Amino acid sequence: MREELNVLRGEALRDIASATDSPALDRVRVAYVGRAGRLTNAGEQMRHLAKEERPEIGKLLHEVRQAVSAALEERTAALQSAAEEAELAGVDPTLPGVARAVGSMHPLQVLQRRAVEIFRRMGFALAEGPDIETEWHCFDALNTPEDHPARNEQDTFYLPDGRLLRTHTSSVQIRTMEGQAPPVRIISPGAAYRRDEVDATHLAQFTQMEGLYVDEGVTLGDLKGTLEFFFRELFGPDTSVRFRPHFFPFTEPSYELDVRAAALGGGTRWLELAGCGMVDPAVFEQINARRGDRAFDPDKVTGFAFGFGLERLAMILYGVPDIRMFVENDQRFLSQFAP
Ligand code: DAH
Numbered sequence: 420m421r422e423e424l425n426v427l428r429g430e431a432l433r434d435i436a437s438a439t440d441s442p443a444l445d446r447v448r449v450a451y452v453g454r455a456g457r458l459t460n461a462g463e464q465m466r467h468l469a470k471e472e473r474p475e476i477g478k479l480l481h482e483v484r485q486a487v488s489a490a491l492e493e494r495t496a497a498l499q500s501a502a503e504e505a506e507l508a509g510v511d512p513t514l515p516g517v518a519r520a521v522g523s524m525h526p527l528q529v530l531q532r533r534a535v536e537i538f539r540r541m542g543f544a545l546a547e548g549p550d551i552e553t554e555w556h557c558f559d560a561l562n563t564p565e566d567h568p569a570r571n572e573q574d575t576f577y578l579p580d581g582r583l584l585r586t587h588t589s590s591v592q593i594r595t596m597e598g599q600a601p602p603v604r605i606i607s608p609g610a611a612y613r614r615d616e617v618d619a620t621h622l623a624q625f626t627q628m629e630g631l632y633v634d635e636g637v638t639l640g641d642l643k644g645t646l647e648f649f650f651r652e653l654f655g656p657d658t659s660v661r662f663r664p665h666f667f668p669f670t671e672p673s674y675e676l677d678v679r680a681a682a683l684g685g686g687t688r689w690l691e692l693a694g695c696g697m698v699d700p701a702v703f704e705q706i707n708a709r710r711g712d713r714a715f716d717p718d719k720v721t722g723f724a725f726g727f728g729l730e731r732l733a734m735i736l737y738g739v740p741d742i743r744m745f746v747e748n749d750q751r752f753l754s755q756f757a758p
Pocket residue numbers: 586587588589629630667669670693694695696723724725726727
């Protein structure tokens with residue numbers, strides 16, 4: 420029996436050492452220590468031994484069991500770590516990780532925030548209006564006649580119910596005065612829509628910033644001072660501003676505002692950047708009729724309004740050659756404006 424156990428140990432250790440994967444090792448385990456395994460059987464032989472042999476053989480059996488189970492355990496661990504190593508082969512853990520792309524603010528948003536911040540310092544509050552507007556808010560209340568080209572179906576997106584995508588943010592002037600008596604001092608950045616053919620300088624949706632100030636004694640001087648201050652803050656103290664007489668239905672007198680600044684193409688040419696003027700009394704009367712009061716009595720209050728597009732401004736300021744870049748969402752373009 421002693422001899423048998425020694426042979427058994429030798430063979431078990433050899434078989435364990437030569438198992439090259441875990442199914443093979445499992446088979447070895449079953450063959451030796453399974454329910455009908457050779458070592459298990461040897462244990463059962465014990466009761467056929469003479470009493471005096473039992474302690475010695477029992478001790479040997481115990482040693483063999485220990486040796487075999489230690490070898491099995493060791494081999495299991497070795498096979499497992501070999502498998503893990505194989506899986507990691509070809510992976511270089513010292514390589515830098517893949518950085519997560521962090522978004523940046525859109526250039527129009529950067530510019531809009533700067534503009535809003537400057538007007539807020541002058542006491543202008545933010546106002547909002549819907550992108551889907553009634554004809555009345557977009558045109559009639561703004562003294563824009565039936566035959567004005569902006570009202571043409573070729574120029575404007577109409578909905579089947581007669582409403583439209585606002586062609587300018589000037590409708591927010593009307594929305595604000597409907598709901599608030601003077602003094603009114605608001606700016607309103609937002610989308611405007613026109614049925615323009617999309618090309619390098621036109622989009623069917625673009626961004627405007629509207630302003631309105633109504634109070635007793637508001638003058639053209641206030642309008643000039645406000646816009647001049649604004650553009651100087653935006654483009655630097657070397658900025659010059661020029662008011663050119665123009666026509667808008669909702670202001671009288673009306674102007675186009677030209678700006679010249681080093682930040683804008685070297686400061687040698689005048690750039691037409693905004694429309695503005697003194698609110699036409701006819702607009703106040705439309706509001707009064709709608710409100711049913713005389714809150715905007717043109718004999719008591721005056722006001723100025725202005726509006727400008729942000730895309731063109733951003734294109735000049737940042738040297739963007741094509742307006743479509745603002746809507747293509749190309750990270751290579753957008754990430755350059757991270758503030
Ligand atoms: N709404 C005009 C446009 O889209 C811009 C404008 C001109 C706005 C004069 C004004 C203004 O508030 O007074 O072309």
